[in-house]
Amino acid sequence: MLVIRHFEEELIALHAEGHARGHFHVCIGQEATAVIALSFAGPGDYLFTTHRNHGHLLARGAEPGRLYAEIMGRRDGYNGGKGGTLHTVYPAGGFHHTSSIVGGIIPIAAGTAYAARARNTGALSVCLFGDGALEEGAAPEALNIASLWKLPVLFLCENNGKYGPGAASGAEQSRTMAAYPLTDLPRAYKIPAIQVDGTDAAEVFRAASEAVAKIRRGEGPQFIEAQTVRWPGNESNWPVAPIATRLPLAWDPGPVPERQREWYRSCDPVLLFARELVARNVASREELARIEEEVLAQIDEAAKFAIASPLPDPAEALRDVFAPMERA
Amino acid sequence: MLVIRHFEEELIALHAEGHARGHFHVCIGQEATAVIALSFAGPGDYLFTTHRNHGHLLARGAEPGRLYAEIMGRRDGYNGGKGGTLHTVYPAGGFHHTSSIVGGIIPIAAGTAYAARARNTGALSVCLFGDGALEEGAAPEALNIASLWKLPVLFLCENNGKYGPGAASGAEQSRTMAAYPLTDLPRAYKIPAIQVDGTDAAEVFRAASEAVAKIRRGEGPQFIEAQTVRWPGNESNWPVAPIATRLPLAWDPGPVPERQREWYRSCDPVLLFARELVARNVASREELARIEEEVLAQIDEAAKFAIASPLPDPAEALRDVFAPMERA
Amino acid sequence: MRELAYYEAKLEALREIIAGDDRVHYIADVGTGFMGLSAQRVRFAEIAREFPERVIAPPISELAFCGLAVGAAMAGLRPVVDLITASFALEAWPQIVNEAANAFYMSAGKTRVPVVFHLLHGLRGGGAAQHSHSPQAMLWNCPGLEIVLPSSPRDVKGLLKTAVASDNPTVFIDHTQLFNVMGEVPEEDEPIPFGKADIKRKGADVTVVATSLMVQRSLAAAERLAEEGIEVEVVDPRTLVPLDFETIMASVEKTRRVVVADECHRSCGVAAELLARIAEAGYDKLAAPIRRVARLDVPVPYSVPLEEAISPTEERVAEAIRASVR
Amino acid sequence: MRELAYYEAKLEALREIIAGDDRVHYIADVGTGFMGLSAQRVRFAEIAREFPERVIAPPISELAFCGLAVGAAMAGLRPVVDLITASFALEAWPQIVNEAANAFYMSAGKTRVPVVFHLLHGLRGGGAAQHSHSPQAMLWNCPGLEIVLPSSPRDVKGLLKTAVASDNPTVFIDHTQLFNVMGEVPEEDEPIPFGKADIKRKGADVTVVATSLMVQRSLAAAERLAEEGIEVEVVDPRTLVPLDFETIMASVEKTRRVVVADECHRSCGVAAELLARIAEAGYDKLAAPIRRVARLDVPVPYSVPLEEAISPTEERVAEAIRASVR
């Protein structure tokens, strides 16, 4: 989680300095879901993510330096600069295709699950998407097929739609989704669905481990809605980091605006987890501070690596349009 | 109902004789739904139908002769032969656009409802579609918007998916729809939804009048699923009339196969209605026979009219691509 | 060599493909899949019954079942997914155009998508505006897709085999009006390579570059014109992507007169691209303007004489050929 | 005449249109609608706040909200529906291509669909494969749609007015890279008629037919080439459907040398159609082969030098012009 947080915060800075272009999306506030839920995926499983993918890839072991390089369009990026922030693909971590089209991956994840079952590999698909994806017709179409064919796929919806810290939680309305709570939709298609607090690592752990076990037992698709509050820096289209995260903020937020303070107190999964670790005596504040130093150093090095990575050769643009023909 | 039935049966014969081409779909078995439900639509309302539209248009007063002419691609067809069976448009009856694309009209019907409300005309939309349309993503997308924006639209789903007479009725499964009963889907989007027996005129009457009243009171969209059993002649892609309908079959089916007999007994809305009328002393068998003679004569004349109608001038093909510019 | 009807060759190919490779799954409505509304549709249903585990009927959800096939292809299967009427491919546009076509490139060659999309295109007689699309031009504007347009029994068999063997997303675009064409088909397996045009008829006076059903119409027109003393060469690219432009230009340089014939709507259609390429490369090699025979730029009407009025008929191909030697 | 930035003219047009006609409803995400991710997006949000009843934010359901706009147009409104990034129009393809485009024709002229689809197309810098589409070529292959491509402040204002006034489904295709272009815009209302090409620069040596952002690139190339002694005429069709082919051919006949410049992918792109028409009509009027500048036929890469490598840049336009006078 800490790697993701510092990766994203540094990215905002790098972007502001002109090292990357285009629009991009950060996972701040959603770290717990990715890290915990993806820990249950095995090496042969198929994972899919969206425009908001950095945290998911990092949770599966992507190197921060190569990920930065991709986001900056450099030669050492995971896709040599062809994909970019919106489409980074990292097969070693199970990510074979990343779509920036809202809802685009949902049918595809059902497809890899279909193949895994047909080939009897025991693999499953994990499909990570935002609450908005359920508004696209691709989602109900794919939920229907996954349910009918009992496909081994975990639909993991990161609902960051709770606008801003302090908004009433619970069964509030959505202005863009009548099927609310969102779990009503998969349930209509007879897919078991639960809601969890996406900032609570323990809750995510229980829900994900149970869902994955059910899928591996052949019980068909499962749906988890992980709820998080929208991070204050992510309310415009261009994320702006209000203050850089440091773990000591978990205990002393310092002189910050009330919104930010409330976010630290009850929504920030990184700080919540840190407090939990200390409260349970798993780690001391000093140990955590030391770990954070290491992470910051790692991120710093990653950024340097990416900045130093050369731009790709323009001739590369014409390669990889088609795979050479397979000869039987 | 009788007009629709005899229209469709005659159409099957005309098609077999080569008077029409392409594939087509008949409303046999579904007459009660259209005739009764559409009786609540007013003159300014917006009605939408699909590839299976003949009965709907006739229920709203379309002339059988001009409808045949359209289906045969003649000059006197409602759309001069440009639309054909799949796309006949009949604005005088409220049908401004008919789509043969499964699910195509559902968002459009939400749109006319949106406009009616914005313009404060008091009109509503009625959207008639088959059970299969709910499998298209366009349907849940449009249900969602209609619900969120409380649009004045009646979704009327003709579920003819109960395969063949004798199939177990009730809460059986669908091989293509996990959200079954179908009303689970609109309900997930918080649209009130009920199921009715689509062959029972009285049941359709009650449901439709209530739904239309609610919509006119501003309560937002309503959903009715009218269930019918698939007519035995309509199980292939090309309808084949097993035996021509005559009302006396209501009392004496004659020497027909058991399947057909069972359909007459419990599924055929025309015969069910005829028996009901006689049982309640609304009409005698003789009166009904006389009416049927008139209808048969009308259909016969309509067919002759269409056959006599000239083919359109080929130059017509290039007209009506664009409307001339409106000048303010 | 034995003669087969086009539909027989097509069915034979599918049966061999499914029987020969466990990875092939066919996703289609069993009633109308593969053979459309043709008289031969029951023959596909037989194949479906023979391989019930691998011929799968989906809900009416083109977008999702195409996406499913894309995913299945990424995970080791070789799915063939059937849109049946090409117009229904429009429903799956985001998956075909924005996912399947881009996945290999965006991943810098890491993720292969060996999926085949099967479509029945064109003016089929009474399909009207919403069931008569020929989307190959739109698809040619979308790099990353292989586009196959068979026109003979031999080709439909050999090209279908290659399509399934290909590691790339391939759009296989067929035409029901071809189903009764007769032709030689070898007994032995003969996959036909992509990117190899076929000269369907030799002739010295005019080159007709035609695709799909227009190949057959052009051959018929050529027969007629032979009686008028005009010798027509008919070149069938067979695949638009990859395109064998060399074979086309070799014929153009020989005849110096060109007609392009294709069934898409005229503007930005396949004929437009073929014409553009030949005009670019053939500027000083042509003895007459290139002529284009295509569907007129109006939605497709239902009625017989109206549909005829906008169709690229045999007669219109013949007329264009005559004009180009005049 | 006063000078305005393109984005100012565009915003002014929208405000006047919404204020002037109750029937206009604008369906769009308020955060990124109309102005995309440009710096001026807050200005659209201001308009949205001014007309809260008629600027409406839908769910992320392009297919349904485009269909909703089509229906609303049938029932007496004049909706403008915003796909924002043109790539998202692919999601709504069935409603745009198979419903909106066909409704008037299938009804034999009974049902009008005065809807405007607003799209931001093209290579925007880092949009990569899934956010950089220029779908105008695909749409030109679909009769029944009017297609508008503004390129100057005056045009964006006048064409948007005409688009909303038109009784036909109109695709209004804009480009964020034009937003900072400066130009004269009259104070008084000046709707610009469809089907009237505009000669953006006069010149005797070479005709460049260019659309959208390529007009500005071609003008810049023309300035450079003037220094080299080459006088370039830049013709901007402004609308593809209807197309003012007469003005194009008049210029071609004058200069006898032609470059077509458009941002679609090359194969079956807008440049292909323009080239094809000019080649058909201009066979004996040309002094050099027609040259085409377009996006190369590969998916769009993300990285700066890769994107540049496939783009129809000013430099490439200049190179094509030089080649055609050489």
Ligand SMILES: Cc1ncc(C[n+]2csc(CCOP(=O)(O)OP(=O)(O)O)c2C)c(N)n1
């Ligand atoms: C088909 C499509 N429509 C619109 C967009 C523009 N878009 C990018 S992100 C986004 C919001 C998505 O919301 P959600 O799925 O909840 O993801 P979040 O960004 O909240 O993580 C939108 C509308 C898109 N990428 N694709």
Ligand SMILES: Cc1ncc(C[n+]2csc(CCOP(=O)(O)OP(=O)(O)O)c2C)c(N)n1
């Ligand atoms: C988008 C699309 N996909 C497929 C078809 C082919 N098709 C025509 S009718 C039909 C069945 C529709 O079922 P349903 O909506 O229940 O209507 P019914 O024919 O049963 O009245 C199908 C799949 C189509 N017309 N449009």
Ligand SMILES: [Mg+2]
């Ligand atoms: Mg969200």
Ligand SMILES: [Mg+2]
């Ligand atoms: Mg049905």
